[in-house]
Amino acid sequence: MKPHPIEDIYSAHRRILAFIHETPILTSSSINRELDRSLFFKCENFQKTGAFKFRGAMSAITALTEDQARRSVITHSSGNHAAALALAAKLNHIDCHVVIPEDAPEFKKKAAHRYGAHVNYCPPGMLSRQALAEDLVRSHGYTLIPPYDDHNIICGQGTATLELLRQVGSLDALILPIGGGGLIAGASIVLNEIAPATDLIGVEPELADEAKRSLDCGRILPATERTTIADGLQAGVGVLNFQLIKKHVRQIYTATEDQIRTAMHMIWQRMKIIIEPSAAVALAALLFSDIDRKYQRIGTIFTGGNIDLSSIMTEYCEDDNQGAIAAL
């Protein structure tokens, strides 16, 4: 029996199908003309909670035993995974705890609250986050749902690639961003089984290139402390994830901060949709790296659309508009 059978992804898809959006594929003729390739963007920015993370979270939640489901779940990721887990838990009537550093951006704290999670604050830093989460697991019996280094999470994220292939047919390559590696690990299982001719390529911010450096030296290197605007990709690669990346990912390209900004701006402007910086890294690599011209039909996934609009919409949010929004 294979360690990551495709059947587990089909099974995850069946469990989550009633809860998720089958997100649309968008294309842009002007971007295709410019790159002289055909790109297919799967819009997980339109997914519930605004990110593909909802797939993995729902997959993990629906795989809990009855006993685990009676107790709470917990996570210490403050970003899209936390919001996704909060909503997935709520929809299944399960209590959810989130450990968030005190210095996390306000809109991330609000998102976890909005989806009904109990928020536990901790001092800044990855270690204190983990420590508090493990403490709560020990003392209360909560189940820790990690953001990416987990078989059920990987299978949930794999459903995005499963749908993408069903929606667009055969592809020469699938280009996906790597943070912890959940999305690309799930994709690797799917491609390996049902589309072995499609090459799998990774992309990372230059300032968070742990996966590339790890792949180069054959073992997992720790995440650096540098920050990138593609904050969703700022994570060390997971152990399960790295095993799959090593086996199936042909190459990893990196993009600079400016290249990521340019690609994001291009998507906003040409496609009129909102994606977060992490979701723009694949297009950045296509625009600025020397990716093999033999890849003509290329799929990618807009991983999320959660950005803090209040800080960038200053022109449209003068005076007391924020109050009006909060009151809605």
Place this chain on the structure above:
Amino acid sequence: MKPHPIEDIYSAHRRILAFIHETPILTSSSINRELDRSLFFKCENFQKTGAFKFRGAMSAITALTEDQARRSVITHSSGNHAAALALAAKLNHIDCHVVIPEDAPEFKKKAAHRYGAHVNYCPPGMLSRQALAEDLVRSHGYTLIPPYDDHNIICGQGTATLELLRQVGSLDALILPIGGGGLIAGASIVLNEIAPATDLIGVEPELADEAKRSLDCGRILPATERTTIADGLQAGVGVLNFQLIKKHVRQIYTATEDQIRTAMHMIWQRMKIIIEPSAAVALAALLFSDIDRKYQRIGTIFTGGNIDLSSIMTEYCEDDNQGAIAAL
């Protein structure tokens, strides 16, 4: 024979069908929950040139006589109509001139250029725009394509409502913004003929409420000089348009600048799509006005998605990012 037969809209649709996008309908369960109604948003922000105006422009261009087509077309609208006409003309190998005031925003000038129009600058003000355009018409024999007060334009815009009805089925009401009145005039012909049970409702910015005031007193009042962030709606109502509005529009609601900003922010945040302020006025009215509760299934059209991202994306466009974009 009726003065505005639905057959003219079917005919416009057939002429433009190969050029336009059949734009998708999006819904938002969270907005529906909040309003306790079912809203169907037709996403003309995804239309070519980023606005429904491309329908009208293409309808007018494809209705030209061979003789007119050999000579150039011209318009003095600097916004979405100009970009739409420029592209529609280009796709039909027709020269297009646009008269733009020197003080128009840079990105509007660029848009007309990008789509291949010849840009003629004039001093600020509506009168000098018209004067220069008429001068060019007289001296060169160009055909003036007005932005809304024109039967072919109205029929082109009507195709958006035609598609909307085919996509979502019956509606209790259709709520549309009014600038010059092209979109709602086209809609009135369609509803009157094929969905007479659907009430047609107009919305305007409080600061550009010419249509409402004109409807109240039964004759067209001139546009005021006030400015609104919903700049696409800052236009006097057209003559043909007003005849149809008077006959078919049940009521016109207005929204304040803050209400428009709040609605726009809500769409960006919840739906992860970019709409321009003019496209947010219908939701603003639904959020803040006392629109009859009997309207449960409501359609509206996101009229466009053209905003100047460079000015609002400051956070993501520090340093020299603009250069990178321009170089692409």
